[in-house]
Amino acid sequence: MNEMIRTQAERAEVLQGMGCKRKRTEDIRFTQGRGNYVDDVKLPGMLFGDFVRSSHAHARIKSIDASKALALPGVKAVLTAADLKPLNLHYMPTLAGDVAAVLADEKVLFQNQEIAFVVAEDRYIAADAIELVDVEYEALPVVVDPFQAMAPDAPLLREDLKEKRVGPHGERKHYNHIFNWQVGDKPATDAVFANAEVVTKDLFTYHRTHPSPLETCQCVASMDKVKGELTIWGTFQAPHVVRTVVSLLSGIAEHKIHVIAPDIGGGFGNKVGVYPGYVCSVVASIVLGVPVKWVEDRMENLSTTSFARDYHMTTELAATKDGKILAMRIHVLADHGAFDACADPSKWPAGFMNICTGSYDIPVAHLEVDGVYTNKASGGVAYRCSFRVTEAVYAIERAIEVLAHRLGMDSVELRMKNFIRAEQFPYHSALGWEYDSGNYHFAMQKVMDAVGYSALRAEQKAIQEAFSRGETRQLMGVGVAFFTEIVGAGPSRNCDILGVGMFDSAEIRIHPTGSIVARMGTKSQGQGHETTYAQIIATELGIPADDITIEEGNTDTAPYGLGTYGSRSTPVAGAATAVAARKIRAKAQMIAAHLLEVSEYDVEWDIDRFRVKGLPEKFKTMKEIAWAAYNNLPPGMEPGLEAVNYYDPPNMTYPFGAYVCVMDIDVDTGVAKTRRFYALDDCGTRINPMIIEGQVHGGLTEAFAVSMGQEISYDAQGNVMGASFMDFFLPTAVETPKWETDFTVTPSPHHPIGAKGVGESPHVGGVPCFSNAVNDAFAFLEAGHIQMPHDAWRLWSVADRLGLHA
Ligand code: PCD
Numbered sequence: 001m002n003e004m005i006r007t008q009a010e011r012a013e014v015l016q017g018m019g020c021k022r023k024r025t026e027d028i029r030f031t032q033g034r035g036n037y038v039d040d041v042k043l044p045g046m047l048f049g050d051f052v053r054s055s056h057a058h059a060r061i062k063s064i065d066a067s068k069a070l071a072l073p074g075v076k077a078v079l080t081a082a083d084l085k086p087l088n089l090h091y092m093p094t095l096a097g098d099v100a101a102v103l104a105d106e107k108v109l110f111q112n113q114e115i116a117f118v119v120a121e122d123r124y125i126a127a128d129a130i131e132l133v134d135v136e137y138e139a140l141p142v143v144v145d146p147f148q149a150m151a152p153d154a155p156l157l158r159e160d161l162k163e164k165r166v167g168p169h170g171e172r173k174h175y176n177h178i179f180n181w182q183v184g185d186k187p188a189t190d191a192v193f194a195n196a197e198v199v200t201k202d203l204f205t206y207h208r209t210h211p212s213p214l215e216t217c218q219c220v221a222s223m224d225k226v227k228g229e230l231t232i233w234g235t236f237q238a239p240h241v242v243r244t245v246v247s248l249l250s251g252i253a254e255h256k257i258h259v260i261a262p263d264i265g266g267g268f269g270n271k272v273g274v275y276p277g278y279v280c281s282v283v284a285s286i287v288l289g290v291p292v293k294w295v296e297d298r299m300e301n302l303s304t305t306s307f308a309r310d311y312h313m314t315t316e317l318a319a320t321k322d323g324k325i326l327a328m329r330i331h332v333l334a335d336h337g338a339f340d341a342c343a344d345p346s347k348w349p350a351g352f353m354n355i356c357t358g359s360y361d362i363p364v365a366h367l368e369v370d371g372v373y374t375n376k377a378s379g380g381v382a383y384r385c386s387f388r389v390t391e392a393v394y395a396i397e398r399a400i401e402v403l404a405h406r407l408g409m410d411s412v413e414l415r416m417k418n419f420i421r422a423e424q425f426p427y428h429s430a431l432g433w434e435y436d437s438g439n440y441h442f443a444m445q446k447v448m449d450a451v452g453y454s455a456l457r458a459e460q461k462a463i464q465e466a467f468s469r470g471e472t473r474q475l476m477g478v479g480v481a482f483f484t485e486i487v488g489a490g491p492s493r494n495c496d497i498l499g500v501g502m503f504d505s506a507e508i509r510i511h512p513t514g515s516i517v518a519r520m521g522t523k524s525q526g527q528g529h530e531t532t533y534a535q536i537i538a539t540e541l542g543i544p545a546d547d548i549t550i551e552e553g554n555t556d557t558a559p560y561g562l563g564t565y566g567s568r569s570t571p572v573a574g575a576a577t578a579v580a581a582r583k584i585r586a587k588a589q590m591i592a593a594h595l596l597e598v599s600e601y602d603v604e605w606d607i608d609r610f611r612v613k614g615l616p617e618k619f620k621t622m623k624e625i626a627w628a629a630y631n632n633l634p635p636g637m638e639p640g641l642e643a644v645n646y647y648d649p650p651n652m653t654y655p656f657g658a659y660v661c662v663m664d665i666d667v668d669t670g671v672a673k674t675r676r677f678y679a680l681d682d683c684g685t686r687i688n689p690m691i692i693e694g695q696v697h698g699g700l701t702e703a704f705a706v707s708m709g710q711e712i713s714y715d716a717q718g719n720v721m722g723a724s725f726m727d728f729f730l731p732t733a734v735e736t737p738k739w740e741t742d743f744t745v746t747p748s749p750h751h752p753i754g755a756k757g758v759g760e761s762p763h764v765g766g767v768p769c770f771s772n773a774v775n776d777a778f779a780f781l782e783a784g785h786i787q788m789p790h791d792a793w794r795l796w797s798v799a800d801r802l803g804l805h806a
């Protein structure tokens with residue numbers, strides 16, 4: 001078509017840039033079964049590794065006898081701690097500054113802990129062989145309840161740390177204590193509580209769960225002894241970090257290590273950490289000189305790699321009688337399991353838990369977190385908010401409901417009264433954050449209007465009266481939640497992983513014909529990065545998204561980045577993408593001016609071209625400029641058209657949202673039915689509204705799963721109870737409610753395109769919203785706080801406790 005006669009709108013539409021509901025390019029291969037996952041990597045001579053795991057939660061290992069296993073045809077090796085010790089690899093450093101056992105050394109600390117790594121010709125032989133390894137145990141007393149971990153006579157768990165009085169985050173109070181972390185002004189907070197008119201205090205437990213992605217954790221390690229090079233394919237959310245860790249652990253130079261994260265079948269934080277399976281595969285490949293594959297099964301995934309939450313939050317609010325919140329105080333007991341393997345930025349032992357004042361203007365606050373060891377698997381980062389924001393929002397949003405009930409006030413009214421007002425941004429919170437932007441009152445009101453809030457409350461009142469008269473056995477709950485997320489870790493002045501600042505990167509290269517390849521330091525696990533980064537570039541550079549290839553996950557080609565978790569890809573690598581594109585555009589402007597024979601200052605950008613100011617018919621398109629970059633440049637300019645940017649964000653971004661859930665609960669069966677769920681999200685500038693909607697659906701579904709049923713629990717002996725899908729609730733389309741989504745747009749003032757993250761948000765807001773709905777249904781019966789998960793059996797038990805079955 002003639003370039004002259006197309007309108008600007010027509011030209012913009014062709015680009016499929018930001019704001020377009022562009023279909024996901026990666027789905028072309030996914031829907032045809034053409035994805036390339038770790039398990040698709042099949043190399044000549046490849047062996048398979050599998051773990052012998054502990055049947056005990058706490059026991060001394062008296063002996064390991066692998067002779068029968070080694071005698072089984074097809075078994076090539078059995079690694080134990082004794083083999084790793086000379087290499088100093090029986091323990092590995094964790095991101096939290098602790099060490100974790102790779103293979104149990106002398107004692108086991110949780111059920112299913114890795115004891116020996118059997119390497120065999122195939123998976124079946126390996127599975128048979130692990131049954132033949134005899135481990136002799138001497139059982140030790142078990143610590144399951146974190147509240148008992150620091151008792152004076154509690155069993156000593158970490159013998160390796162017995163003498164260590166000071167950990168990476170300061171002094172340890174007890175041999176099972178990990179750290180004490182405090183933020184805020186304690187004396188000022190205590191003083192307000194001492195004189196407050198109304199005070200609430202509750203223990204809110206955010207139970208232990210697991211994200212259980214469709215694809216479990218896995219890797220293939222291949223050591224080429226001739227070249228001295230190690231290649232690792234793995235389900236890595238942060239491939240560059242894995243390369244650095246492997247280099248530090250193994251002593252192999254970083255440029256001789258190739259880490260490749262191919263397609264990933266969901267990550268949800270489960271694939272951030274470094275696990276014994278990776279280390280053992282690498283060691284086995286080095287020892288045996290052939291590639292070794294390790295693939296977790298579902299039980300191993302649920303019971304050993306990176307659980308989430310397990311926070312016990314004693315939460316207090318101080319307020320006036322008319323509902324002005326004056327102070328907040330929280331003590332958290334954090335159950336970290338056997339090793340402190342949280343993947344928070346180094347200086348943040350409890351992640352960003354100090355966002356717990358939420359969306360409210362609370363003048364003073366104090367947060368204290370104690371981490372303890374127990375006989376459970378380690379982890380504690382994952383599940384759609386790696387950095388403890390779900391926990392923080394759960395605490396404040398439950399506390400708001402409790403306070404409203406105490407004051408006899410509607411909880412939305414209480415929120416409205418205490419929200420940070422639009423004109424207060426940038427807002428400095430009592431616990432040290434600078435919220436970049438927000439418009440909370442507007443968002444809350446929009447949702448109230450959309451759901452017909454006052455009519456819902458009137459209906460609820462009528463149902464409560466009918467219930468009291470014995471005319472119905474149904475309770476109605478209206479759950480409200482308002483959240484502020486904090487994503488985009490992060491400014492390297494306070495966020496690093498293993499000392500590497502948490503910047504991220506993008507490299508964009510334009511070929512002579514005007515098509516593009518771009519690479520980022522992040523790694524999609526299903527979020528659709530191949531689609532959305534291309535949209536940012538399309539808008540910034542005026543080249544159709546269809547002409548842009550996005551690559552991630554290969555450390556040989558991608559610039560160094562810290563990976564994808566904590567909804568950081570958009571705030572950090574998305575910003576890097578825009579900045580790199582703008583560098584290219586600046587060069588393109590000079591080339592355009594040269595081609596048009598005018599000064600650089602006499603041309604202006606117009607969607608997909610530079611045109612001469614005042615003469616729109618004189619222009620050069622980006623495609624023409626790209627060609628010229630390789631043959632017709634201004635004198636002295638270097639050829640080519642590419643740029644790289646490493647973006648160190650000046651601040652986090654603060655997405656927010658207002659959610660409402662309407663629920664009916666049958667007191668005789670405990671069955672809860674979600675009648676309506678309305679979610680308004682504000683993630684600033686929206687890159688792809690369709691992908692955002694998908695992210696919200698996914699995050700809400702996981703919020704439903706966590707709040708209404710999922711749990712990894714342990715019995716008194718430390719047996720893990722939720723280690724299969726027989727016991728662990730995974731909702732299907734049948735149980736999952738229907739979602740209604742909405743949005744407002746409050747761009748981030750410091751992000752180059754104004755975008756904030758969104759992937760975690762629906763989970764952060766969704767869990768308290770469901771839990772508030774359940775609690776709201778029972779509140780008029782003075783039920784007190786009801787702990788999650790809210791499955792039918794537990795809700796039936798609540799009704800029973802309240803005497804409703806009499
Ligand atoms: N404004 C805006 C924002 C955003 N977006 C889009 O959306 C998505 C997301 O983003 P973000 O938010 O930034 O995020 P990222 O970084 O990318 O990612 C991460 C997240 O993501 C989510 N989501 C998802 N999806 C899927 N499919 N899969 C998965 O796995 C997952 N995971 C989850 C999680 S959990 Mo963590 O790790 O726990 O921390 S964190 C997380 C992408 O695609 C993007 O582009 C748009 O469009 N716009």
Ligand SMILES: [Cu+]
Nearest residue numbers: 385386387389
């Ligand atoms: Cu988060």
